[in-house]
Amino acid sequence: MEMKAFTVPLNKNPEIVMNVIPGHFTTSHFHLTHYLDLNDLKTNASLAREVAIELALPYLSTTLVDTIVCMEGTEVIGAYMAEELLQEGTSVVNSGKKIHVVTPTNNINRQLVFQSNMQGLINEQNIILLVSSISSGITVKSALGCLSYYNGKLAGISALFNAFPEESEQEIHSLFTSEDIPGYQTFRPEECEMCKAGHKLDAIILPGGYTKI
Numbered sequence: 001m002e003m004k005a006f007t008v009p010l011n012k013n014p015e016i017v018m019n020v021i022p023g024h025f026t027t028s029h030f031h032l033t034h035y036l037d038l039n040d041l042k043t044n045a046s047l048a049r050e051v052a053i054e055l056a057l058p059y060l061s062t063t064l065v066d067t068i069v070c071m072e073g074t075e076v077i078g079a080y081m082a083e084e085l086l087q088e089g090t091s092v093v094n095s096g097k098k099i100h101v102v103t104p105t106n107n108i109n110r111q112l113v114f115q116s117n118m119q120g121l122i123n124e125q126n127i128i129l130l131v132s133s134i135s136s137g138i139t140v141k142s143a144l145g146c147l148s149y150y151n152g153k154l155a156g157i158s159a160l161f162n163a164f165p166e167e168s169e170q171e172i173h174s175l176f177t178s179e180d181i182p183g184y185q186t187f188r189p190e191e192c193e194m195c196k197a198g199h200k201l202d203a204i205i206l207p208g209g210y211t212k213i
């Protein structure tokens with residue numbers, strides 16, 4: 001694997017940095033030219049707070065929020081995002097409210113579900129869906145399916161990274177896009193240009209990281 005990792009700072013706040021590793025990666029659905037290591041942004045509390053401040057901005061003065069639904073290990077960011085949305089201020093629409101931060105679970109059929117005692121936090125509630133990285137869109141699609149099943153009202157979608165913002169059906173507020181990564185591409189496995197050029201796969205991308213092959 002080439003492993004020449006590089007970093008991409010966020011223009012607005014250079015403390016927020018995305019670590020990028022070029023290579024030939026596969027998920028269960030796609031082959032990708034880069035692996036994005038966003039773990040530090042999700043697990044380092046002070047960085048997660050900086051990320052949350054940026055992600056809360058589009059909603060601060062306009063959007064009522066009852067629940068933040070966190071996917072892909074974004075719970076720490078979600079908690080700080082709630083704190084940011086709840087701050088006191090004349091133009092802050094959620095001041096003095098309650099915001100819950102929740103994560104769906106997978107049932108035995110690997111569908112996303114909320115257990116009976118959690119469903120009240122989704123039903124008829126204004127919800128921000130928070131995800132880590134959008135490449136194929138499959139995670140967002142299944143999360144939106146889950147929210148609509150439990151009658152959640154989508155108030156917005158936020159992500160750390162969105163590969164194809166112009167192709168997204170809904171507006172997605174993301175910190176980074178594929179435009180920040182020169183040469184970023186995803187392929188269906190059978191159409192992968194790296195496979196066609198005879199390059200072996202370097203690693204499998206799994207929840208929380210990658211495993212070298």
Ligand SMILES: [Zn+2]
Pocket residue numbers: 024031189192193194195196
């Ligand atoms: Zn490939």
